[in-house]
Amino acid sequence: MGIIVWCVLFAIVIFFAFVATRMAAQNKEDGLHDTGLAIIEFGRAFPNEAIRQxxxxxxxxxxxxxxxxxxxxxxRNMSRHFSCHLIEPGRVRVIGSETGRGLVIDFLDAPHHNGNFEFASAKEASEVSLWLLGNYIAEPDKDLPPGNISAANKQ
Structure with a gap:
């Protein structure tokens, strides 16, 4: 009888240890802090796009x-998968958040991703806003040769 009780207790301890390690591993995988994982997932979604940063x-x-x-x-981490998309020029609105370290972003093509995105520093937030601003190129301006831009603005 004593051996059966010890076996049951041992099985319970093993079960709880297994559950605890799985939960810890799941919490580590919940985010996209691993840049290697982000590069692989985005590269899988858009294999013809070269990632700079x-x-x-x-x-x-x-x-x-x-x-x-x-x-x-x-x-974006969607709990069981990652949602990846390209931001089309002129299809995003960006406003600085009250904290100074965040951006309130409206994706016009994917409104379910709208939200307040906080970064570790104001420098990181401003850099991302510049990427999105650099992505905002008006269609008529894209077709002008570089020497004609100032002439077009004078008209």
Whole structure:
């Protein structure tokens, strides 16, 4: 009888240890703090886009991606998968948050991703806002040769 009780207690301890380690591993995987994972997931979604720089939010739930040719992208942790999309020029609105370290962003093509994104510093937030601003190129201006931009503005 004593051996059965000890076996049951041992099984209960093993079960709780297994559950505790799985929960700790899940909490580590909840965010996008690992830039390698972010690069792999975004590269899988958009294999023809070259990533120049990544900037994760403070909580690691979202990553803003600076791409070649002044494009920008966005990744968000959706608990069981990562949602990735390219931000089309002129299809995002950005306002600084009250904290100074965050941005209130409205994605016109993906409103379910709208929100307040806090970064570790004001410098990181301003850099992401510049990426999004660099991505905001008006269609008529894109077709003008570089020498004609000032002439077009004088008209």
């Amino acid at each position: 990544l900037q994760a939010t403070e909580n690691g739930q979202a990553v803003f991606v600076r791409l070649h040719d002044n494009k920008a992208g966005f990744m």
